[in-house]
Amino acid sequence: MRDGINEVIATIAMNAAPIGIISRAGTLQAALFLTSHTAALVERDRRLVANLTHDPVLYVQTAFSDLAPGAFTQFTVDGVDMCRLADAEAWTAFSVEVVRKTGATLLVHLIPIAEEICDMQVYPVNRGFSSVIEATVHATRYCVNRDPWLKQLIDHHSAIVRRCGGPRELEAMTLLADEINRCLSKS
Ligand SMILES: Cc1cc2nc3c(=O)[nH]c(=O)nc-3n(C[C@H](O)[C@H](O)[C@H](O)COP(=O)(O)O)c2cc1C
16 A cells, blocks of 8 residues: 555455545555445454455446456455455455444554555556546445536546546446446436
C-alpha cells in the first residue's frame, strides 16, 4: 500500500467489493459503510484481503454484484481460510481490529499478515481507467440518493472514458450504465 488512499477490491468469504485503504503515518485503516456486506463480514471474521488489479470491469462488477465462485482462490494463513481474487495482480491479507463504530461506518485498523505479487506488469497512466473508478464511486452513491450532481459527474467521467479508455474501460462503462439503469428501475 502506498501513502494516501489505495482503491482495492476487498475479499472476505467469497464476497468482493471495492474499498479504500487509507495509509497515513504508517498505519492502514478502512472506513466501511455499515450497510455493506463487507462491514458485516469484517466485523464477524476480523480478516480481509486487499486485491490489487488494473481490470476496470472488476471494479464495476464487485461494486454492484457478486462474482462467481470461480473468481476466487482460497488459501490459508496461520490456519485460517481466506479468499482472494484468482486474477489479482497482487494481494495483501490483513488481520483486522475494530477502531470504532459510528452511526454509519465501521472504522478498522488493518495489520498485514501475508502478501504476494502475482504479476509484474507495468501500466501507463490512463485517464479512462481513473474515470471508470471515479464514475463507479459516484454511481454507488447515486443509486442510493439520486443526487443529480452525481449524475453529471458520472456523465463527465463517461466522456473521458470514451476519449481515453481502451476496450476494457469501455466494457466497464457499459456495465456501469446497465447497473445504474437497474438501480433506477427499482423504484
Ligand atoms: C473505488 C471504490 C471505492 C470504494 N470505497 C469504499 C470504502 O472505502 N468503504 C465502503 O464502505 N464502501 C466503499 N465503496 C462502495 C462499496 O464498494 C459498495 O457499497 C459495495 O456495493 C459494497 O459491497 P458489499 O455489500 O458486497 O460489501 C467503494 C466503491 C468504489 C467503486
